[in-house]
Amino acid sequence: xxxxxxxxxxxxxxxxxxxxxxxxxxxxxxxxxxxxxxxxxxxxxxxxxxxxxxxxxxxxxxxxxxxxxxxxxxxxxxxxxxxxxxxxxxxxxxxxxxxxxxxxxxxxxxxxxxxxxxxxxxxxxxxxxxxxxxxxxxxxxxxxxxxxxxxxxxxxxxxxxxxxxxxxxxxxxxxxxxxxxxxxx
Numbered sequence: 290x291x292x293x294x295x296x297x298x299x300x301x302x303x304x305x306x307x308x309x310x311x312x313x314x315x316x317x318x319x320x321x322x323x324x325x326x327x328x329x330x331x332x333x334x335x336x337x338x339x340x341x342x343x344x345x346x347x348x349x350x351x352x353x354x355x356x357x358x359x360x361x362x363x364x365x366x367x368x369x370x371x372x373x374x375x376x377x378x379x380x381x382x383x384x385x386x387x388x389x390x391x392x393x394x395x396x397x398x399x400x401x402x403x404x405x406x407x408x409x410x411x412x413x414x415x416x417x418x419x420x421x422x423x424x425x426x427x428x429x430x431x432x433x434x435x436x437x438x439x440x441x442x443x444x445x446x447x448x449x450x451x452x453x454x455x456x457x458x459x460x461x462x463x464x465x466x467x468x469x470x471x472x473x474x
Contacts, residue, residue: 309321309324309375310375310376310377311375311376311377311380311396312377313377313379313380315396315399315400315403315404318396318399318400318401318403318404319400319401319404319442319443319444320442321375322393322396322397323444325371325372325375326338328371329368329371334364334367334368336364337361337364337365337368337389337390338368338389338390338393339390340361340390341388341390342361342362342365342388342390343358343361345358346358365388365389368389369387369388369389369392372384372389372392372393373385373392404443404444407443408440408443408445411436411439411440411443412440412445414436415433415436415437415440415455416455418432418433418436418459419459419461420459420460420461420464421461422461422463426460426464429459429460430456433455433456433459437452
């Protein structure tokens with residue numbers, strides 16, 4: 290088995306995961322998945338999530354074929370253990386005897402669609418948010434900024450200029466004191 294799991298740098302990166310166990314409802318799947326990817330990239334084991342475990346080599350094989358297979362098998366065992374240890378117990382029970390490739394694909398199917406729907410609803414709220422005449426600008430801006438932060442949490446970055454345009458568009462025309470229109474000619 291690889292000794293990389295015992296290095297101080299590796300311990301630091303793995304400690305990042307301790308803050309973020311995957312919840313059984315998947316509400317933190319995007320954050321958890323991103324952090325898991327960072328740790329596995331650092332350890333050079335990210336491939337285990339993208340490449341199914343190969344069949345055990347048979348027949349006319351070289352020592353290089355055996356070494357590659359054993360490395361993948363060792364990396365798989367380490368990654369699977371890490372994935373399971375960073376989940377709440379309900380998910381651990383469901384995936385206890387599955388390999389890493391299967392686990393991540395199943396989790397993506399279970400939770401990415403949910404995150405996409407959640408992101409869509411936040412975008413809908415953001416784009417339909419309009420400040421009423423005479424209402425508090427600061428309250429309105431806090432609501433808008435909260436929605437923008439929620440999009441960030443859902444791994445959907447909104448460029449500063451677009452966020453500014455969306456916020457300005459949500460303000461009543463009387464806020465500007467004059468009527469104006471943007472033209473993209």
